[in-house]
Amino acid sequence: MRRFDLVVLGAGSGNMVIDDSWSDRRVAVIEHNAFGGTCLNRGCIPSKMLSYTAEVTELVADAPTYDVDARLEGMRWPDVRKRVFDRTDGTAAEGEQGRRSEDFVTVYTGVARFTGPRRLRIEGEDGEDPVEIEGDQVVVAAGSRPSVPPPVQESGLPFHTSDTIMRIDAPPRRLAVLGGGYIAAEQAHVFHAAGSEIVVIEPHDQLLEGHDESVAARFTDIARERYELHLERRFERLEGEPGALRLVLDDDSVVEADTLLVATGRTSNADRLDLAAAGIDVHDDGRIAVDDAQRTSAPGVWALGDVSSPLQLKHVANREAEVVRHNLAHPDDLRTVDHDLVPSAVFTNPQVGAVGRTEQQCRDEGLDYIGATVEMADVAYGWAMEERTGFCKVLAERGTGRILGAHIMGPQAPAMIHVLSVAMTFGIDATALSQRPYWVHPALTEVIDNALRSLAV
Numbered sequence: 102m103r104r105f106d107l108v109v110l111g112a113g114s115g116n117m118v119i120d121d122s123w124s125d126r127r128v129a130v131i132e133h134n135a136f137g138g139t140c141l142n143r144g145c146i147p148s149k150m151l152s153y154t155a156e157v158t159e160l161v162a163d164a165p166t167y168d169v170d171a172r173l174e175g176m177r178w179p180d181v182r183k184r185v186f187d188r189t190d191g192t193a194a195e196g197e198q199g200r201r202s203e204d205f206v207t208v209y210t211g212v213a214r215f216t217g218p219r220r221l222r223i224e225g226e227d228g229e230d231p232v233e234i235e236g237d238q239v240v241v242a243a244g245s246r247p248s249v250p251p252p253v254q255e256s257g258l259p260f261h262t263s264d265t266i267m268r269i270d271a272p273p274r275r276l277a278v279l280g281g282g283y284i285a286a287e288q289a290h291v292f293h294a295a296g297s298e299i300v301v302i303e304p305h306d307q308l309l310e311g312h313d314e315s316v317a318a319r320f321t322d323i324a325r326e327r328y329e330l331h332l333e334r335r336f337e338r339l340e341g342e343p344g345a346l347r348l349v350l351d352d353d354s355v356v357e358a359d360t361l362l363v364a365t366g367r368t369s370n371a372d373r374l375d376l377a378a379a380g381i382d383v384h385d386d387g388r389i390a391v392d393d394a395q396r397t398s399a400p401g402v403w404a405l406g407d408v409s410s411p412l413q414l415k416h417v418a419n420r421e422a423e424v425v426r427h428n429l430a431h432p433d434d435l436r437t438v439d440h441d442l443v444p445s446a447v448f449t450n451p452q453v454g455a456v457g458r459t460e461q462q463c464r465d466e467g468l469d470y471i472g473a474t475v476e477m478a479d480v481a482y483g484w485a486m487e488e489r490t491g492f493c494k495v496l497a498e499r500g501t502g503r504i505l506g507a508h509i510m511g512p513q514a515p516a517m518i519h520v521l522s523v524a525m526t527f528g529i530d531a532t533a534l535s536q537r538p539y540w541v542h543p544a545l546t547e548v549i550d551n552a553l554r555s556l557a558v
């Protein structure tokens with residue numbers, strides 16, 4: 102059995118913990134798929150390249166709004182797909198080659214499982230004999246996978262998840278999307294712009310459930326004009342044949358579609374690692390349990406990213422990887438991670454950015470809060486953009502002005518939310534945030550300044 106100073110399971114965010122400080126020791130990286138993990142190969146990056154392409158398509162279609170003569174000929178899907186995946190596939194291959202070229206790193210291609218404390222067995226995929234290795238330190242960064250409801254799985258009929266839909270040969274004629282969360286919102290936007298009819302099935306009464314009520318309500322209203330929505334409906338079974346699918350709902354109504362995208366959440370890959378053999382504890386929901394320094398219950402074993410995190414976001418996985426990289430090198434000076442103020446964004450149309458509490462969470466916590474909402478249509482740059490649906494909502498504690506949460510919908514919301522994220526992180530109250538810095542006129546950020554001023558805390 103080969104022994105390593107460090108073994109990293111998963112070359113997504115896990116790959117980030119290895120730096121040159123390990124160059125005088127022996128490091129193993131185990132990966133059974135492409136380097137770069139979900140984000141680079143089938144997640145954040147291709148989906149955002151596609152979502153921006155959808156935005157360009159919609160802007161051209163919308164040219165008459167700005168008294169510009171332009172005609173949309175359509176999105177050339179095969180060319181779009183090639184541009185996106187040539188770039189991401191190339192980057193993944195470079196990442197793997199880079200690691201293989203480092204003489205202190207051994208890359209194992211195969212599926213790993215624990216066989217004992219800090220000991221792993223790797224099954225190669227091309228019939229090679231399994232390999233057993235052990236590490237003085239082990240970092241588990243095995244990510245998550247799409248959850249697929251049993252009736253879809255058991256139907257034997259073809260379906261897509263986010264793993265496959267973005268590499269499809271042609272946009273579906275009619276795409277049924279199961280779920281109304283992040284992936285549904287982003288992929289519906291992409292394929293609607295590419296020419297597909299979209300039908301969404303979601304058990305809650307609105308899309309983007311879990312977001313602030315103002316965001317979810319307005320997003321659902323906008324989506325209703327573009328897509329066929331089946332809300333408060335449970336999916337019961339999948340029938341039909343490939344290319345002519347029939348989704349039967351709980352009221353016996355039937356949704357017909359040629360293609361199905363399942364976007365019903367993601368499950369930690371922890372259940373596939375035989376963690377009990379290594380003495381690694383898991384939460385009831387299946388995630389690996391870690392403390393705030395990312396240590397698992399097994400000495401010398403760390404975990405990070407979707408396999409353990411309560412927030413399945415790449416900026417969270419990145420932060421956790423940075424902390425693990427530091428903690429491996431500085432066992433007497435451990436850094437910690439907290440998930441209190443993690444901003445999030447949905448790259449759909451309209452875009453969404455959020456940080457902190459929703460209004461419902463303020464009520465649930467019994468906070469004495471005040472909220473202010475300003476429409477993008479009411480600031481100068483919103484006029485320039487002919488913006489009609491975007492807004493900024495800020496929630497603050499009455500009396501102190503402590504910012505409790507912020508929710509932005511509209512152009513560049515994922516970037517704009519950082520103003521509020523930074524203020525909340527550094528404890529800058531609503532009055533100080535509005536009155537101390539200058540706000541560029543007439544940038545779209547005036548919608549934030551005006552919301553802060555409207556709070557009257």
Ligand SMILES: Cc1cc2nc3c(=O)[nH]c(=O)nc-3n(C[C@H](O)[C@H](O)[C@H](O)COP(=O)(O)OP(=O)(O)OC[C@H]3O[C@@H](n4cnc5c(N)ncnc54)[C@H](O)[C@@H]3O)c2cc1C
Nearest residue numbers: 111113114138139140144145213243244406407413414415
């Ligand atoms: C469609 C989509 C869009 C997204 N968009 C965003 C976004 O815009 N912003 C954002 O913040 N987040 C986004 N996310 C979430 C983000 O992609 C994840 O939170 C992040 O990639 C998790 O990183 P990770 O390193 O934990 O897991 P991964 O990147 O999945 O890495 C885990 C790696 O481990 C490997 N592995 C697993 N098990 C084994 C095993 N037994 N043996 C060997 N190798 C194994 C896997 O092949 C994988 O490469 C998106 C996710 C999806 C699906």
Ligand SMILES: NC(=O)c1ccc[n+]([C@@H]2O[C@H](COP(=O)([O-])OP(=O)(O)OC[C@H]3O[C@@H](n4cnc5c(N)ncnc54)[C@H](O)[C@@H]3O)[C@@H](O)[C@H]2O)c1
Nearest residue numbers: 250279280281282283284285336364365366367413446447
């Ligand atoms: N922009 C981003 O940051 C981004 C983009 C995509 C994905 N992600 C990450 O990936 C995770 C997974 O995304 P997701 O959209 O799959 O999950 P999600 O949790 O955002 O949404 C899942 C939706 O599916 C619904 N659902 C559950 N079971 C169902 C069923 N049987 N039939 C119909 N609907 C059902 C839920 O009510 C929910 O609305 C996200 O939670 C997020 O952490 C992030």
